[in-house]
Amino acid sequence: MAIHKKTKVAETKEAAVAAFVTGAPDGQSVAVETVAPYEKGLPKGNKRQISITIAPELLRKVDERADAMGTGRSAFISMALYKALKE
Structure with a gap:
């Protein structure tokens, strides 16, 4: 009978989570010096809160x-805007 090492599930899950997060449109790190500060909207962490009017x-x-x-x-909405601007 062969003895096998247990796979490190925690590290595998962490890698999967990291890959998922960095794959998101806003998941990539952007160097601070390459992006000029944008002052419109209310600051919410590293994002800005805005208000829109929609039918x-x-x-x-959208909700469905x-x-x-x-x-x-x-x-x-963020993903839809990202895709629209990427085209």
Whole structure:
């Protein structure tokens, strides 16, 4: 009978989490000196809070899609804007 080392599940999970987070649109680190400060909106950590006006039916569709993806409205809108600006 061969003796095998146990796999390090914690390290594997941590690597998977790190890969997932850095794969997100806003997950990449940006050097501070390469980006000029942007003062619009209210500071919330390393992001800015803004206010938008949106049609009720569009908001309903956004909320439904965000729920289906298991994410929040803000994250869904951020991902949609990222994809639109990337094209």
